[in-house]
Structures are given as C-alpha cells and as structure tokens.
Amino acid sequence: MKDQNIKNTAVNEYFSWIEKTIRPESALYRAAHTYMEEQRAMQTKEHEGPFLTVVTRTQGRRPEMLTEMLLCLTAQSNTDFELLVMGHNLTKEQNALVSGLIADLPEWMREKTRLSPVNGGTRTTPLKEGFEAAKGKYIAVLDDDDLVFDHWVDTFYQMSLEHDGKVLHTYSIKQDWETVGGDHPDTPRAAGAPEQIYCRDFHLLDELRSNSCPLCALAFPAFAYHELGIHFDESLTTTEDWDYLMRTSFLTGVANSREVTFLYRIWTNAESSATIHKKVEWKKNYKKIVSRFNETPILAAPGALKDVIDPDFIDGNGLFNVDEAEMFFDDGEGFDKSKKWGLDLIGLYPDCRFAFVSPTDDAQMIKVIRFDPKNYGFLTMKDVEIRVVCADDSEIRFTLADTLTNGLAIEDRLVFIKNDPQIILTLPTPMPIKAVLVSCEIYDFVEDKDIDVAVRVYATQNRSIFYRALRKAYRGVKKIIKR
Secondary structure, three states: OOOOOOOOOHHHHHHHHHHHHOOOOOHHHHHHHHHHHHHHHHOOOOOOOOOEEEEEEEOOOOHHHHHHHHHHHHOOOOOOEEEEEEEEOOOHHHHHHHHHHHHOOOHHHHOOEEEEEEOOOOOOHHHHHHHHHOOOOEEEEOOOOOEEOOOHHHHHHHHHHHHOOOEEEEEEEEEEEEEEEOOEEEEEEEOOOOEEEEOOOOOHHHHHHOOOOOHHHEEEEHHHHHOOOOOOOOOOOOOHHHHHHHHHHHHHOEEEEEEEEEEEEEEOOOOOHHHHOOHHHHHHHHHHHHHHHHOOOOOOOOOHHHHOOOHHHHOOOOEOOOOOOEEEEEOOOOOOOOOEEOEOOOOOOOOOOEEEEOOOOOOEEEEEEEEEOOOOOOEEEEEEEEEEEEOOOOEEEEEHHHEEEOOEEEOOEEEEOOOOOOEEEEEEEEEEEEEEEEEEEEEOOOOHHHHHHHHHHHHOOOOHHHHHHHHHHHHHHHHHHHO
16 A cells, blocks of 8 residues: 555555554554654655765775776766765875875765775774765765676666665676786776676565675665665674665665666675674574564565565476485494584575585585485476585585485476485595585476376386375365465
8 A cells, every 4th residue: 555645665554554554543554654654754855965975895805806896886877976086095005096086086976985094993884874874865885895887776766666675686697707817906807797696576574694795786775774764784704784674675775677787796806894703693684683683573564475485486497495405424434413513594605505614714524415405295397506615615406316315206307206305426436524405496386297107206216006095185276376
C-alpha cells in the first residue's frame, strides 16, 4: 500500500498499512496517523545539495588505482554528485600525492571534490566522518581501488525516483586482478574473466546469514544517517559494510536494480582487507554482528515474503534456498558426529554454493568427505563440482563421477528421493585440507518424470509398493500447494 506522498521506506509502508487497516478509535491508529502526517509534511521540503555524495577511503598507497577510480567518476553520465576523499592516516608525502591527483582533474570535477584528513580509528572511521560531512540526498562508497561504469550514478538516480528512501542495490561483477611487478610494481591488470556471482537481488533472509552485496553496489539514503541516527560501528575492523547495510535495511528496506554498475576487483597478489585481517578477526566481527541481528526486531517490507514463499517453488520450479547442508569427514577412523565442519557464513569463498572451512586456522588430515545437502529427500542437483582446498591454498577439483552417492543419476542431474541424501568423495591419499567447496545447481523438488524413473529403479529392488505410495503422496502434496 504505497503512499505517494512519503518516502518509500519499509517503516513508512508499515505505518501506512496500520493507518489504513486498524480501527481509527484505537491508540495504535492514532500513533500511526500522527507519524504519517509528520512524514507527509516533511516530504514538502526540497533537498538542497547534490543527489549523491561519493565517499572514498584512501591511504595514499595505491595511486595508480586511485587514478582509475577518479577517471570512472569523471566519465559519469550523471554528474549530480560530490566526492569526499577521506585521507586516512596520510603522511605528508601521501597527502601531497593524493592532492596532486585531485589537482589533475578537470575543473568541473575539482569543484565537486574535497580532500578531508582522517586520523586514527579503524577502517570504519573514514566512513563515519564521510557520511557525517555528506550533503547528498544519497550516499555511496567508492574505495580507491574500485571501478564503476559510466551509468553508476544515473542508475541510483533513476531508482530513487521510484524508491525514494530505500537503500538502492545494483548488480555487480567480480574479477580477479593482480599487480604486474617489475618496473611498474603497482600497475593493476586483470587476471581472469568476469564472474556474475553478485548479479542477484538483495534478499533479506539470505543477507542475515552472510553478505553478498558489495558496498560499492549500494547507495544509502542520507536521512537514515542524519535523521534516524543509524551510524557505523567503529569497533568493527571488517564487515562494517554488512553491519551498516542490514541495520539500515531493517527500517528503510532495499530496492533492487539488475543493471550491472560495478566491477569488484579481487586482488590475487596485492594487499586487501582479506589479507590484512586474520580469519579469527573476521569470525569475531561476524559473531558480534549476528548477535546484534538476533537482538533486533526486524520489519519485513512488502515483497520480502518471496524470500520464504517463492511463487516459482509453488509452481514446482523453485531453487533450493535453505542452507541445511553439512560436511562430515573421515580422518582414517570412520565418520563421527564430532567430525563435521559448518558452513562458512563469512563469505571467504563467495564463488561456490556451499563452502565448509576448518574451524581452526590449520588444515586437517582427511581421507574421505561426505557432503549432505539436506536432511530430507525430493531433491535435484545439477553440475556438481567439489573443490578441495589444501594447506598451501592449491585446489583439487572433483566431479560427480569421482564420488559415490545414494541418489540416482538421471541424464544430467542427480535425484534424491529418499531422506538423508549423501555424496561421498574418497581422496587418493589423506590430505591436509582447510576448506571444501561445492558448486552446483540445487532444487527443492523432483520432476514427475524423474519420480517415475526412480519408481522403476526401486521396483527392481522389491520396493515398488512403497515407492508407488510415496509418489502418490508427493503428487497429492503438490496439488494442495498449487491450490
């Protein structure tokens, strides 16, 4: 129930719904109505300032990459923005270097750019001070090694016309990059093909588990910081963007655009947050953030139920969306409930469907791996690949042909009818392993034609009566769901 005269935030939509639903005599209606009248009055005020403030953190140690980032902004088709370059702990020489790069910009771009020194604090402190100084209606973060396409600003602007007040989220692509070394040690170059792993919509429940939205693919409504008081947590040394995104989205909601606006560079031989901060630090920050989520009442904006009840799933074509997967291992003495790795929710390996990481920082000697995608059956898998990450970070790849399974291989897919589906991989020799990565397409249903094949297979094992009854029950459930 969108009210055309207010910001299109999740909390405004909720109070508008209350105002239109609850009896006018109730105290809840009066509270909602008073709030909505204040919101409508605020909408008459015109914003003074640019549409977008771009906040850039830099330590002045990557001039070549900062130059590329500035070039991307200079090429924007929509120039209704300001740029705040937050120089974090710059030495005199680094400050002169960054100032020189800004001085080389075209005059119109120089007039939009401010260099602000930031001393002390964590990597989150420049974000806090940049958001504090922002004059834009929306605020975006563009770090000094990031690349955006020429419609980055304009995509946010066009989205804001329909979704004013929400966090704006666009698609982005990931690509491995490296520095060349030699006479030009800091010159960047691509080291792999672009991948579309970040080309998907923001889904609230998925994002509560792990972050899959790169910061530079987002624009935040400035009023969330200045008026609602949603600020960055400076104690966080990693994942500060995920924490801020989620706390903001709980009140504003998130709008999605499938425009690809941003190239996320993953550095294979250069310094990044993944190399500076140890895994134990990432885990500590992750635990703090999810504990905060668990203590927060969460408002689901209209459309958020698609994260739970997918219409495609009801039609029988839905993607598997529940992370119940487990990975057990045999170190030579058999499987054991204690010999299990949990899912990596921190996102250290984002280019796979399931990632299991050793709970310690050390690799473990493993002979056999057992992957359980779910507890119950009626499951379909395609394009299964298992990558074993060894102690030296090398990877060994295995396909479904290298495994044993209690499922049925039917043409290009693996079908599980019975409960407790399993895929078992026996390694050539015991290996020191620190991660097991599983890539696949996985669906929470089995097509009727595959059920028929399974019935025929199990009929040869004197189980035809049971499985025919199972098929009949399954089809009955499908009819009920479709109603």
